[in-house]
Amino acid sequence: MARLTQAQLFQVGNNFEERSPDDLLRWAKETFGNRVAAISAMQQSGCTVCHMISRLKLDIPVIFVDTGVMFQETLDTRDRLAKEYNLNIRTLQPEQTMEEQTAQHGVLYLTVEGQKQCCHARKVEPLLKMQGEYDCLISSLRRADGGRRGACPILSADVEMNAVRLNPMANFTNEQLDAYIAEHNVVTNPLHQQGYSTIGCNRCTTPVMPHEDKRSGRWRHLGMQAMYCGINPTDTDDGTAPALDLPLDLVDRILGVKTDFMI
Numbered sequence: 001m002a003r004l005t006q007a008q009l010f011q012v013g014n015n016f017e018e019r020s021p022d023d024l025l026r027w028a029k030e031t032f033g034n035r036v037a038a039i040s041a042m043q044q045s046g047c048t049v050c051h052m053i054s055r056l057k058l059d060i061p062v063i064f065v066d067t068g069v070m071f072q073e074t075l076d077t078r079d080r081l082a083k084e085y086n087l088n089i090r091t092l093q094p095e096q097t098m099e100e101q102t103a104q105h106g107v108l109y110l111t112v113e114g115q116k117q118c119c120h121a122r123k124v125e126p127l128l129k130m131q132g133e134y135d136c137l138i139s140s141l142r143r144a145d146g147g148r149r150g151a152c153p154i155l156s157a158d159v160e161m162n163a164v165r166l167n168p169m170a171n172f173t174n175e176q177l178d179a180y181i182a183e184h185n186v187v188t189n190p191l192h193q194q195g196y197s198t199i200g201c202n203r204c205t206t207p208v209m210p211h212e213d214k215r216s217g218r219w220r221h222l223g224m225q226a227m228y229c230g231i232n233p234t235d236t237d238d239g240t241a242p243a244l245d246l247p248l249d250l251v252d253r254i255l256g257v258k259t260d261f262m263i
């Protein structure tokens, strides 16, 4: 095994700034083979990545974390994408139902600390159970979404999953996203047409007013104290410099070099 640092991934990602999402998705398949998967919450960008994977015939599985309290429209969108784009969508679920969790801990999502616990149990832990299955996870974060995502890297290290995170849509503008969806008639979550700019669990997501920030509909009841769930490590990055442990030949392919040893 060899170490692959966040700094090295940032450097490779910097060289990818001019590459299109199509190119980056092809690179992921060529580099990681069958050890790459996409994560989608069935929002606009995620649905678009699903369409790209299908259009490019990349045979990359899609992971969807069903917290047990998703909107029916989101579940229907997942099912439509699987059927119409012939995608292998793998649904992960938390250990406890929301009812079981509430019976044990109370209504967690009503407080800032409880939200962190709830999101970790219902979103992050199901993903962590897959640790070791994939060396690369494709997300659909975009810099145009602003906030912590305003500078999201194309490549980063997901230390808990010991996997590279790829954001092929990082540079996709709102105009490019709208144009792609219109041109390809991409299946998207109908809640976007009902004022939901971003979509998570039905307990913690509301529509937003036209003048509001895009993420203001998430955890609105907690004010500005909760903005992200933690399923995307760069949203909650504490500024440390993590590293992954991956096979040396894979590290060579990611870096585009041939090394005899790693320090």
Ligand code: SF4
Binding pocket: 067, 069, 108, 109, 114, 115, 116, 118, 119, 120, 122, 123, 200, 201, 203, 204, 229
């Ligand atoms: S978004 Fe709300 S209900 Fe969903 S996992 Fe997080 S705190 Fe729990």
